[in-house]
Amino acid sequence: EAKANSDRFDVDRLEQWETNVSLVLAGAANLFTLWILSAEAIAYFDSRELAAYLQAVHQDAENGKFLSLTALWAVYAFGLLAIALAKRSRLLRWAGLGLLSVPVFKLLLVDTFTVTLNPRTFTLVLNFHFLTFLVVLAVVLFAAYLYWRQRQELLEGERYVFLALVVVANFAAVWVLSAEALRFFDSREVRLGTDLSSAKNLSLTILWAVYAIGVIGAGIVRRSSRVRLAGLALLGIPVLKLFVFDVFLLEQVYRVAAFVTLGVLLLATGLAYQRYSKAFKGFFVGDST
Numbered sequence: 001e002a003k004a005n006s007d008r009f010d011v012d013r014l015e016q017w018e019t020n021v022s023l024v025l026a027g028a029a030n031l032f033t034l035w036i037l038s039a040e041a042i043a044y045f046d047s048r049e050l051a052a053y054l055q056a057v058h059q060d061a062e063n064g065k066f067l068s069l070t071a072l073w074a075v076y077a078f079g080l081l082a083i084a085l086a087k088r089s090r091l092l093r094w095a096g097l098g099l100l101s102v103p104v105f106k107l108l109l110v111d112t113f114t115v116t117l118n119p120r121t122f123t124l125v126l127n128f129h130f131l132t133f134l135v136v137l138a139v140v141l142f143a144a145y146l147y148w149r150q151r152q153e154l155l156e157g158e159r160y161v162f163l164a165l166v167v168v169a170n171f172a173a174v175w176v177l178s179a180e181a182l183r184f185f186d187s188r189e190v191r192l193g194t195d196l197s198s199a200k201n202l203s204l205t206i207l208w209a210v211y212a213i214g215v216i217g218a219g220i221v222r223r224s225s226r227v228r229l230a231g232l233a234l235l236g237i238p239v240l241k242l243f244v245f246d247v248f249l250l251e252q253v254y255r256v257a258a259f260v261t262l263g264v265l266l267l268a269t270g271l272a273y274q275r276y277s278k279a280f281k282g283f284f285v286g287d288s289t
Contacts, residue, residue, distance in 0.1 A: 027095075033076075034072075034076055037076070038072060038073075041065070041068045041069055041072055042069070063115045063116070064128060066111055066114055066115055067128050067132040068132075069103075069106075070107050070111055070132050070135075070136065071132050071136065073099065073106070074100065074103040074135055074139040075135065075139060076099070077096055077097075077102075078096075078100070078139040078142060078143055080092065080095065080096040081097065081100065081143050081146065082146065084096050085146050085147075085150055090158075093158065097161065103136055103139075104136060104140065104168060104172060107132065107133060107172065107176075108172060108175055108176075111132070112129075112176075115128075115129050117129065117183060117187075119183075119186055119190040120187070120190060122184070122186075122187040124184050129179075129180075133176040136172065137169055137172060137173060140168055140169045140172070144162050144169065147162040148162045170215070174207075174208065177211070178204055178208075181200070181204060181207055182200055182203075182204075184203075185199050185200045185203065197249075198249070198250045198251045201245070201249055201250055201254075202246070202250060202254045202258050204238075205238045205241055205246055205258055205262065206261055208234070208237055208238040208241070209239075209261075211234065212231050212232075212234035212235035213231070213235065213265055213268070213269050214231075215230060215231030215234055216228055216231030216232060216235065217231075235266075235269075238262065242258055242259070242262055246258050
């Protein structure tokens, strides 16, 4: 009987010891898997570089190497988050969010400035950088949806993860769309051999205004005062840009076009608020979901 109790004690100690080891092994397994997949992606584009005889092909291979890693890490992070939410593991959820932050920051702060697209062959939206952004955006939005669906089962400190993911998704969208607009006019400058600085500045002003009005519209449809307030705050940025910068930087034709376009957009927003008067009255006291 004493021997049986001793064996039982050893088993209990072994199980307690293995609890920590399993976490280390799981982390090592994920790191190893991600490392191998990243190495495979790099090797694939390196093989294309070896066969490249033109500089353009070489640059495409470099771009593919950078952007494929961003997309791969984002998809892998989403898979880890989905498993963590299904297993109700708080540690895995935070690990998945930490891993997801890497491709998001890489896309915004590294890929935007490192990836060089050929202006002569640039195609608006239909390019590797924008497609990678769509992958990352889809991952962030799906992750936000999973957190929203299981919001009742989350701990107190995780209640704001959904809101943070939505903010990140919108910031990334505005950032990449702005970069895409600038690349488009850069390519037009190379092809036409002319200066389009005014067109660049005007495109950013209109883009930000249209996006802000879209957010306000979503807030009206969702009856969310927080979303409407966020949209109005975002709308203040292009308005401020127009009166502080554009009025001095834009050529006369573009300046007039900016004022007219922004005026029409603001008027349309005002009419929308008038049309949905109940939503307007409930802006500060309405549902803040």
